[in-house]
Amino acid sequence: MTQTEQITFSQKSMEEMDRIILQYPPDKKKSALLPVLHIVQQENGNWLSTEVMDKIAKILDIKPIEVYEVASFYSMYNLEPVGKIVIEVCHTGPCMICGAEKIIAHIENKLNIKVGETTEDKMFTLKTVECLGACGYAPMFQIGEQYYENLTIEQVDNILDSLRKEKEAIN
Amino acid sequence: MGRKILLEHIDKPGIDQIESYIKYGGYRSVSKALKEMTPDEVTEEVKKSGLRGRGGAGFATGLKWSFLDKSTDKPRYLLCNADESEPGTFKDRLLMEKIPHLLIEGMITSSYALGCNTSYIYIRGEYMFILRILQKAIAEAYAKGFLGKNILGSGFNLDLYVHPGAGAYICGEETALIESLEGKRGNPRIKPPFPAVSGLWNCPTIVNNVESIAAVVSIVNEGGDEYAKTGIGKSTGTKLISASGNINKPGVYEIEMGVPVEEFIYSDEYCGGIKNGLELKACVPGGSSVPILPKHHLLYESNGNPRLMSYESLSEGGFATGSMLGSGGFIVYDEKQCIVRNTWNFARFYHHESCGQCSPCREGTGWMERVLHNIEYGHGKMEDIDLLWDIQRKIEGNTICPLGDAAAWPVAAAIRHFRHEFEYHVKYRNRVFDEDHVYQPEMKAQLV
Amino acid sequence: MLKVTIDDISIEVPPGTTILQAARMIGQNVPPAMCYYSKLEGSGGKCRTCLVKVTKGSEKDPRPMPKLVASCRTGVMDGMEVRNETSPEVIDARKGVTEFLLINHPLDCPVCDQAGECKLQDLSYEHGLAKSRYEFKRREFEKRDIGDKIQLHMNRCILCYRCTQVADQLTPERVHGVLNRGEVSEISTYIEQAVDNDFSGNMIDVCPVGALTDKTFRFKSRVWFTKPMLAHRECTTCSGKVTLWFQGSEVLRVTTRKDKWNEAEAFICNDCRFEKKKTEDWTIDGPAHIDTHSVIAQNHLPFELPVVQKNLPDAL
Numbered sequence: 006m007t008q009t010e011q012i013t014f015s016q017k018s019m020e021e022m023d024r025i026i027l028q029y030p031p032d033k034k035k036s037a038l039l040p041v042l043h044i045v046q047q048e049n050g051n052w053l054s055t056e057v058m059d060k061i062a063k064i065l066d067i068k069p070i071e072v073y074e075v076a077s078f079y080s081m082y083n084l085e086p087v088g089k090i091v092i093e094v095c096h097t098g099p100c101m102i103c104g105a106e107k108i109i110a111h112i113e114n115k116l117n118i119k120v121g122e123t124t125e126d127k128m129f130t131l132k133t134v135e136c137l138g139a140c141g142y143a144p145m146f147q148i149g150e151q152y153y154e155n156l157t158i159e160q161v162d163n164i165l166d167s168l169r170k171e172k173e174a175i176n
Numbered sequence: 177m178g179r180k181i182l183l184e185h186i187d188k189p190g191i192d193q194i195e196s197y198i199k200y201g202g203y204r205s206v207s208k209a210l211k212e213m214t215p216d217e218v219t220e221e222v223k224k225s226g227l228r229g230r231g232g233a234g235f236a237t238g239l240k241w242s243f244l245d246k247s248t249d250k251p252r253y254l255l256c257n258a259d260e261s262e263p264g265t266f267k268d269r270l271l272m273e274k275i276p277h278l279l280i281e282g283m284i285t286s287s288y289a290l291g292c293n294t295s296y297i298y299i300r301g302e303y304m305f306i307l308r309i310l311q312k313a314i315a316e317a318y319a320k321g322f323l324g325k326n327i328l329g330s331g332f333n334l335d336l337y338v339h340p341g342a343g344a345y346i347c348g349e350e351t352a353l354i355e356s357l358e359g360k361r362g363n364p365r366i367k368p369p370f371p372a373v374s375g376l377w378n379c380p381t382i383v384n385n386v387e388s389i390a391a392v393v394s395i396v397n398e399g400g401d402e403y404a405k406t407g408i409g410k411s412t413g414t415k416l417i418s419a420s421g422n423i424n425k426p427g428v429y430e431i432e433m434g435v436p437v438e439e440f441i442y443s444d445e446y447c448g449g450i451k452n453g454l455e456l457k458a459c460v461p462g463g464s465s466v467p468i469l470p471k472h473h474l475l476y477e478s479n480g481n482p483r484l485m486s487y488e489s490l491s492e493g494g495f496a497t498g499s500m501l502g503s504g505g506f507i508v509y510d511e512k513q514c515i516v517r518n519t520w521n522f523a524r525f526y527h528h529e530s531c532g533q534c535s536p537c538r539e540g541t542g543w544m545e546r547v548l549h550n551i552e553y554g555h556g557k558m559e560d561i562d563l564l565w566d567i568q569r570k571i572e573g574n575t576i577c578p579l580g581d582a583a584a585w586p587v588a589a590a591i592r593h594f595r596h597e598f599e600y601h602v603k604y605r606n607r608v609f610d611e612d613h614v615y616q617p618e619m620k621a622q623l624v
Numbered sequence: 625m626l627k628v629t630i631d632d633i634s635i636e637v638p639p640g641t642t643i644l645q646a647a648r649m650i651g652q653n654v655p656p657a658m659c660y661y662s663k664l665e666g667s668g669g670k671c672r673t674c675l676v677k678v679t680k681g682s683e684k685d686p687r688p689m690p691k692l693v694a695s696c697r698t699g700v701m702d703g704m705e706v707r708n709e710t711s712p713e714v715i716d717a718r719k720g721v722t723e724f725l726l727i728n729h730p731l732d733c734p735v736c737d738q739a740g741e742c743k744l745q746d747l748s749y750e751h752g753l754a755k756s757r758y759e760f761k762r763r764e765f766e767k768r769d770i771g772d773k774i775q776l777h778m779n780r781c782i783l784c785y786r787c788t789q790v791a792d793q794l795t796p797e798r799v800h801g802v803l804n805r806g807e808v809s810e811i812s813t814y815i816e817q818a819v820d821n822d823f824s825g826n827m828i829d830v831c832p833v834g835a836l837t838d839k840t841f842r843f844k845s846r847v848w849f850t851k852p853m854l855a856h857r858e859c860t861t862c863s864g865k866v867t868l869w870f871q872g873s874e875v876l877r878v879t880t881r882k883d884k885w886n887e888a889e890a891f892i893c894n895d896c897r898f899e900k901k902k903t904e905d906w907t908i909d910g911p912a913h914i915d916t917h918s919v920i921a922q923n924h925l926p927f928e929l930p931v932v933q934k935n936l937p938d939a940l
Contacts, residue, residue, distance in 0.1 A: 038359035073814035078361040080343035099420040136263040140420035366669035532809035539724035570720030
């Protein structure tokens with residue numbers, strides 16, 4: 006519990022959470038769970054630790070298990086640490102027939118990791134995801150909130166290289 | 177050019193901003209409904225329009241609205257289903273990205289008709305960038321007095337919020353969506369009770385797809401009868417079709433219901449024909465859940481008439497020779513595509529997305545995926561094809577929610593129409609792999 | 625009252641009765657129920673073993689229902705006609721559900737403490753195939769310790785959700801739940817944590833399979849070698865009305881008293897269940913009724929044996 010007490014969120018996140026909680030009736034604070042988890046996941050290196058989830062349970066007046074149940078159900082929440090850049094390549098039907106598998110193979114080779122793995126420098130995590138609603142602009146992947154569509158191998162190289170430079174510049 | 181109702185102004189500059197949107201006639205339906213019509217009159221127009229739910233099931237929207245329990249003093253809720261996750265479907269996204277105010281306007285008018293003072297748009301979590309677009313548009317609508325207290329002096333109050341999901345196809349099912357909005361796992365509820373009686377927080381609730389809500393705008397502006405003049409038979413109005421796969425011009429098209437499928441695929445106004453000069457092999461006309469059809473069944477009804485893009489025509493012949501309009505996710509396959517691989521891919525999708533609550537879906541979807549994987553990768557047996565048929569048969573109709581059916585139908589249709597491809601995979605198992613046993617799709621494409 | 629006909633047998637039931645409850649009132653051709661539990665709110669609808677065919681919706685709307693329905697969650701309408709065991713479609717679907725429940729089940733009955741009183745065993749016996757058609761590796765979960773009283777065997781779980789409902793409805797705070805999604809959903813506490821409160825032991829009694837068993841009874845005996853006796857004690861926490869399971873004069877296990885449908889008559893506290901294992905803790909009320917359906921019945925004839933010796937000299 007002491008670890009949970011130590012967890013604090015930024016002023017901005019706290020304000021955002023307060024605003025979200027007000028969207029629901031006062032006795033239905035639990036409804037804010039999904040949007041609130043998105044906020045704290047982003048703030049905490051793109052994953053949800055037990056301590057973070059316990060803290061959210063406190064904020065929303067619910068039991069910790071209710072948070073674990075939800076966080077483990079939805080595919081967008083990471084319950085393990087991930088790289089700084091998470092590449093989520095769509096591999097469902099329409100993307101597959103338009104070359105998603107070649108994109109995945111290329112990224113695997115380029116980063117020397119398999120799907121589901123993170124590079125040693127903790128920069129990239131490669132994931133495959135199910136349909137992201139970009140079937141007409143396939144193949145595609147999502148990084149953060151951004152969709153990258155109609156991908157070619159060259160574009161993938163350019164995108165990943167420039168994102169890496171961006172992150173390295175911040176460090 | 178067919179008539180455009182939803183996307184008429186999509187190319188107008190700044191249409192995502194409220195000033196421009198109003199300049200092109202936006203928010204007329206709000207003032208018309210709130211100032212000149214009673215809520216029941218709005219519902220009546222929607223009934224007259226013959227509008228059918230655009231999310232996939234095609235249930236009459238006006239009729240659904242009429243089920244809303246108004247006998248209690250509990251609050252009533254309108255939820256917009258923007259959880260667009262059906263493979264092959266990306267139409268709602270375009271609507272919300274480009275013309276967010278059309279959805280907001282529809283939400284206000286529809287909420288008025290249903291007597292809802294708080295409404296939510298449930299959007300899939302991956303569309304976070306669209307959530308931000310919608311939130312900006314909602315702020316604009318509040319500033320102009322279209323949302324909030326006493327809208328346009330009518331005495332009607334409405335608060336509208338956007339609520340993100342977090343990656344779960346099942347939340348497109350209306351009761352799972354409600355559970356998810358309540359901050360729970362997206363486990364569909366057992367019906368009855370139906371949401372119209374007991375939905376969000378056990379209050380009467382209506383859940384409508386983005387496109388259905390957007391269509392209400394024009395129905396109120398022009399009148400339900402006028403809307404019903406577009407389209408064919410019981411498929412009134414226009415439909416957004418998301419076209420993808422091996423076509424020259426993938427994208428979202430607004431069509432008048434009744435366009436021939438052949439015209440839709442080959443005309444330059446729409447898909448522009450098959451890519452790379454190849455032949456059309458098959459098509460999934462309504463999103464991954466609906467049966468795949470080979471070319472001849474796709475283009476012609478069982479009586480030989482051309483098949484049309486409408487609810488009735490696409491389902492003509494039942495599942496033996498027909499399919500469904502579904503959500504309008506139109507996935508086209510060229511002659512080089514492997515139906516077995518595609519079926520396995522879809523089976524993997526449903527396996528991944530099953531909520532796990534009821535046994536046939538939880539256990540059956542994974543089983544189907546594994547059997548299909550075996551066949552696809554050269555380890556299948558002839559009996560496996562019949563086994564697959566039996567598994568899908570025992571899932572279909574026996575689950576809590578329609579995800580079970582959605583998982584079963586693509587497998588059934590693929591076996592029904594392309595059994596020879598499954599048999600081919602079993603018979604020539606090793607010929608689709610190179611010496612290192614690495615899968616060679618090109619090699620297989622030449623063989624099948 | 626509403627009239628409902630199940631497999632050609634009619635009964636009148638009060639409004640709000642489900643098809644399954646009506647079948648239980650009739651007492652024969654009762655659909656099996658793996659997840660429904662009348663004493664737990666919101667239970668049922670999930671396992672799909674109780675699917676039945678409604679051939680006539682009601683007197684007012686006689687149309688048949690298009691799909692098979694879960695009898696445990698479908699309310700009776702006046703004039704409703706239902707087919708259960710007389711419908712090949714229902715039997716076929718039930719076979720399918722049984723197979724689905726078994727494909728990933730470890731079938732470790734020889735070392736399972738639930739053997740003999742397992743509902744999945746009964747279901748498999750009645751509706752299972754002789755041979756598995758599943759050729760893949762069975763699903764295995766990581767072992768999780770949920771305390772010193774309750775043993776969790778996730779591999780055996782059929783995800784009926786009853787134990788989570790017990791925790792929600794009987795205990796002050798639920799610390800376990802269903803985690804993950806789909807095929808890999810599991811009952812867990814997420815973090816290593818003991819499920820321990822006054823009523824947590826009832827999770828064992830509601831579990832239809834051997835996923836939750838009594839650690840204090842673990843490998844002590846097969847249930848069919850034990851003899852159930854009804855007993856009670858003054859308890860400030862619960863009713864104190866229990867079943868004691870004896871081997872000789874030793875109490876090996878304490879459970880709730882189960883009714884005809886294998887449901888607890890009244891839930892009991894952990895003190896009664898786990899701590900009172902001496903005969904002198906209890907006032908014995910007499911032998912428990914044993915359903916002839918139960919494997920335990922084989923040592924307990926429902927009638928008195930004719931006294932053979934008495935007539936022996938004459939016969940000789």
